[in-house]
Amino acid sequence: xxxxxxxxxxxxxxxxxxxxxxxxxxxxxxxxxxxxxxxxxxxxxxxxxxxxxxxxxxxxxxxxxxxxxxxxxxxxxxxxxxxxxxxxxxxxxxxxxxxxxxxxxxxxxxxxxxxxxxxxxxxxxxxxxxxxxxxxxxxxxxxxxxxxxxxxxxxxxxxxxxxxxxxxxxxxxxxxxxxxxxxxxxxxxxxxxxxxxxxxxxxxxxxxxxxxxxxxxxxxxxxxxxxxxxxxxxxxxxxxxxxxxxxxxxxxxxxxxxxxxxxxxxxxxxxxxxxxxxxxxxxxxxxxxxxxxxxxxxxxxxxxxxxxxxxxxx
Amino acid sequence: xxxxxxxxxxxxxxxxxxxxxxxxxxxxxxxxxxxxxxxxxxxxxxxxxxxxxxxxxxxxxxxxxxxxxxxxxxxxxxxxxxxxxxxxxxxxxxxxxxxxxxxxxxxxxxxxxxxxxxxxxxxxxxxxxxxxxxxxxxxxxxxxxxxxxxxxxxxxxxxxxxxxxxxxxxxxxxxxxxxxxxxxxxxxxxxxxxxxxxxxxxxxxxxxxxxxxxxxxxxxxxxxxxxxxxxxxxxxxxxxxxxxxxxxxxxxxxxxxxxxxxxxxxxxxxxxxxxxxxxxxxxxxxxxxxxxxxxxxxxxxxxxxxxxxxxxxx
Numbered sequence: 117x118x119x120x121x122x123x124x125x126x127x128x129x130x131x132x133x134x135x136x137x138x139x140x141x142x143x144x145x146x147x148x149x150x151x152x153x154x155x156x157x158x159x160x161x162x163x164x165x166x167x168x169x170x171x172x173x174x175x176x177x178x179x180x181x182x183x184x185x186x187x188x189x190x191x192x193x194x195x196x197x198x199x200x201x202x203x204x205x206x207x208x209x210x211x212x213x214x215x216x217x218x219x220x221x222x223x224x225x226x227x228x229x230x231x232x233x234x235x236x237x238x239x240x241x242x243x244x245x246x247x248x249x250x251x252x253x254x255x256x257x258x259x260x261x262x263x264x265x266x267x268x269x270x271x272x273x274x275x276x277x278x279x280x281x282x283x284x285x286x287x288x289x290x291x292x293x294x295x296x297x298x299x300x301x302x303x304x305x306x307x308x309x310x311x312x313x314x315x316x317x318x319x320x321x322x323x324x325x326x327x328x329x330x331x332x333x334x335x336x337x338x339x340x341x342x343x344x345x346x347x348x349x350x351x352x353x354x355x356x357x358x359x360x361x362x363x364x365x366x367x368x369x370x371x372x373x374x375x376x377x378x379x380x381x382x383x384x385x386x387x388x389x390x391x392x393x394x395x396x397x398x399x400x401x402x403x404x405x406x407x408x409x410x411x412x413x414x415x416x417x418x419x420x421x422x423x424x425x426x427x428x429x430x
Numbered sequence: 431x432x433x434x435x436x437x438x439x440x441x442x443x444x445x446x447x448x449x450x451x452x453x454x455x456x457x458x459x460x461x462x463x464x465x466x467x468x469x470x471x472x473x474x475x476x477x478x479x480x481x482x483x484x485x486x487x488x489x490x491x492x493x494x495x496x497x498x499x500x501x502x503x504x505x506x507x508x509x510x511x512x513x514x515x516x517x518x519x520x521x522x523x524x525x526x527x528x529x530x531x532x533x534x535x536x537x538x539x540x541x542x543x544x545x546x547x548x549x550x551x552x553x554x555x556x557x558x559x560x561x562x563x564x565x566x567x568x569x570x571x572x573x574x575x576x577x578x579x580x581x582x583x584x585x586x587x588x589x590x591x592x593x594x595x596x597x598x599x600x601x602x603x604x605x606x607x608x609x610x611x612x613x614x615x616x617x618x619x620x621x622x623x624x625x626x627x628x629x630x631x632x633x634x635x636x637x638x639x640x641x642x643x644x645x646x647x648x649x650x651x652x653x654x655x656x657x658x659x660x661x662x663x664x665x666x667x668x669x670x671x672x673x674x675x676x677x678x679x680x681x682x683x684x685x686x687x688x689x690x691x692x693x694x695x696x697x698x699x700x701x702x703x704x705x706x707x708x709x710x711x712x713x714x715x716x717x718x719x720x721x722x723x724x725x726x727x728x729x730x731x732x733x734x735x736x737x738x739x740x741x742x743x744x
Contacts, residue, residue: 242528245560272583297475
């Protein structure tokens with residue numbers, strides 16, 4: 117986390133930057149521990165090893181943090197939220213594994229390490245991704261007589277939200293548009309639609325899953341947090357496109373300028389750099405207004421996450 | 431369906447062969463209609479088209495038939511069973527799409543048609559498979575206020591069963607063992623373990639999902655039907671291995687002798703042809719005994735399906 121983010125978090129809420137850092141580290145550690153417990157090492161023929169390589173010790177865990185902060189905002193079921201946080205991260209991780217494969221983006225490095233197919237071969241990468249997706253739905257459906265004690269209706273709701281965000285009307289659909297968009301000139305609406313599906317759906321659904329861990333959350337509160345998630349999800353992608361141009365590879369942890377080199381339409385290519393930066397700021401403001409509209413008192417972590425998304429440097 | 435199967439179905443139950451044919455055709459038509467409704471054409475950038483190509487108008491629909499027959503046996507929730515039937519078929523279909531890809535089995539023909547990656551490219555095949563898996567869980571989680579009216583607890587139970595059968599402890603795990611087994615000498619126990627995961631888990635789970643559509647099914651009844659599914663699932667694979675040797679490609683609809691050519695261990699290579707045929711017959715008898723043990727009156731279709739699995743010629 118960089119200094120700039122700390123300041124923004126401090127500006128944006130009553131919580132201090134160091135409080136947010138402490139909260140974030142604690143949540144990340146908890147998610148990491150659960151992922152390590154739940155992504156099985158003991159799976160035959162190297163599959164478990166590849167799955168763990170794909171998931172553990174990687175990334176900012178933004179989606180899990182959104183689930184946990186949203187659950188906190190609605191004072192929801194903590195164990196359900198931890199499961200939802202890990203489940204959404206598994207979907208994200210599997211999408212990266214498949215996305216990196218030679219038939220897709222053909223990336224050899226991810227978070228500074230060889231990608232899964234480079235390390236374990238394409239067939240194993242394919243299977244590991246498939247198994248991670250299934251595991252996400254396993255985590256969401258603990259047997260009712262276990263310690264987890266997640267109500268069945270909550271389990272079903274969480275599964276439905278995640279399935280819809282991951283599938284053809286969400287992430288996978290966005291990736292299909294992305295594939296088809298190489299070398300195309302998209303207008304802003306088309307670009308926005310692509311990103312709402314490709315990355316926005318899973319980010320917004322992270323918030324929705326956190327809300328779904330609450331009991332009897334009023335519809336207007338859920339809608340406000342949904343608006344927050346939508347604004348944040350789009351802001352994330354706009355900032356991603358900006359960083360692809362402004363950051364260097366070492367800071368970014370992946371190849372900068374890759375989208376431009378691949379002739380993929382981006383916010384920067386469609387709107388220009390300054391307008392993209394302005395749009396990110398507008399979306400951030402929109403996310404904060406949605407939190408205001410929720411009327412919830414416990415939204416400091418959601419506020420800090422919105423600032424973090426916009427002000428991150430990698 | 432061939433004449434030989436009709437005779438076996440007739441021997442095995444009080445239902446006539448033509449009654450079974452009529453039942454099977456009606457169920458297949460219903461599953462086909464629902465898949466056509468639920469696998470979306472209107473998904474952007476060709477993804478929907480590839481998904482429909484992968485799923486519609488193909489195969490025997492054995493897994494859906496098992497779900498529906500098991501649901502019938504426990505007088506379960508018909509709409510839930512149709513959703514479960516389609517969901518399990520989507521998992522099966524996605525596994526075929528990914529399995530056919532060049533990095534896996536590199537098959538160019540499936541059911542007499544070009545495989546999905548041949549027709550739509552590898553990237554689209556990868557995404558279509560991913561989206562089909564997500565769609566399976568969508569089908570299992572209809573919003574509670576819709577006509578589907580599937581109880582939330584049933585939804586959660588069905589999601590959990592399917593996720594476990596599809597993932598690292600089921601189908602995907604079995605495929606990983608399969609990958610690792612090329613050129614290896616497996617003993618019968620190792621071969622059996624591989625197939626229990628690779629094909630058995632989803633077949634057994636089809637039966638279990640049908641049972642999960644029932645309300646208050648006694649534990650010993652559920653266990654008996656689980657035993658039926660386990661025996662049938664293994665029998666299916668043994669017969670597959672036998673057919674790989676004895677059938678010709680035209681009848682089989684895929685390349686005969688493929689496993690032997692790929693140096694994959696099979697029941698025939700481990701036990702020999704005659705012992706494999708004997709094993710299939712034993713497993714069929716075991717499936718029938720499990721149905722006896724269930725004490726359920728409405729198992730004629732499950733009986734006929736067990737015979738069909740063993741006596742099929744393709």
